[in-house]
Amino acid sequence: AQSVTQPDIHxxxxxxxxxxxxxxxxxxxxxxxxxxxxxxxxxxxxxxKYFSGDTLVQGIKGFEAEFKRSQSSFNLRKPSVHWSDxxxxxxxxxxxxxxxxxxxxxxxxxxxxP
Amino acid sequence: xxxxAQSPRYKITEKSQAVAFWCDPISGHxxxxxxxxxxxxxxxxxxxxxxxxxxDDSQLPKDRFSxxxxxxxxxxxxxxxxxxxxxxxxxxxxxxxxxxxxxxxFFGEGSRLTVL
Numbered sequence: 001a002q003s004v005t006q007p008d009i010h011x012x013x014x015x016x017x018x019x020x021x022x023x024x025x026x027x028x029x030x031x032x033x034x035x036x037x038x039x040x041x042x043x044x045x046x047x048x049k050y051f052s053g054d055t056l057v058q059g060i061k062g063f064e065a066e067f068k069r070s071q072s073s074f075n076l077r078k079p080s081v082h083w084s085d086x087x088x089x090x091x092x093x094x095x096x097x098x099x100x101x102x103x104x105x106x107x108x109x110x111x112x113x114p
Numbered sequence: 115x116x117x118x119a120q121s122p123r124y125k126i127t128e129k130s131q132a133v134a135f136w137c138d139p140i141s142g143h144x145x146x147x148x149x150x151x152x153x154x155x156x157x158x159x160x161x162x163x164x165x166x167x168x169x170d171d172s173q174l175p176k177d178r179f180s181x182x183x184x185x186x187x188x189x190x191x192x193x194x195x196x197x198x199x200x201x202x203x204x205x206x207x208x209x210x211x212x213x214x215x216x217x218x219x220f221f222g223e224g225s226r227l228t229v230l
Binding site: 004006034036041042043044045046049090100101102103104105106107 | 118145147149154155156157158159162170205207218219221222223224226
């Protein structure tokens with residue numbers, strides 16, 4: 001069965017500082033990988049996704065993520081955080097083939113301080 | 115821009131009552147998902163449809179929850195009877211995450227359920 005672990009429940013960073021959110025997945029082969037962001041009381045919005053090819057993927061709002069097969073990781077990064085980035089971030093893994101089940105992690109809540 | 119529509123946005127009910135949520139996916143999306151998100155947790159898949167067929171309902175509490183997508187378009191998720199532990203956000207998503215131009219799930223804004 002596929003699963004996702006986000007070890008950091010809550011992270012606080014200063015505005016302008018760099019950010020890295022950790023994500024580890026469990027899947028029998030190379031999965032599809034996603035990062036979504038959720039503002040309070042809202043649905044989820046896709047930041048970026050990895051399907052194949054280049055292991056460094058660029059997303060919206062200046063985010064990027066790197067797929068590391070050897071570490072089963074897909075960490076999200078941003079070089080300079082803005083106050084508007086405060087939200088909850090979810091990593092997700094998708095199964096290749098079959099009915100394309102997508103499983104989410106428990107999320108990391110990002111707080112940005114001035 | 116096309117969106118996934120959900121209603122109601124908010125629902126307050128007493129335990130043992132029946133509750134229903136509706137979702138209208140983006141036109142043309144064959145796959146529809148219902149997720150439950152308890153406060154402070156990640157979305158948990160309840161049921162997944164491919165067109166009108168259920169392809170995964172392994173985490174759906176079938177003694178009280180039911181879901182249908184009769185014509186392969188919009189969908190309804192029902193809870194009867196509601197319990198206190200059902201208080202959560204119910205998220206609907208549609209798409210074909212691994213195909214098409216964007217390859218993602220599109221989420222609605224969710225239906226927040228509070229059971230008293």
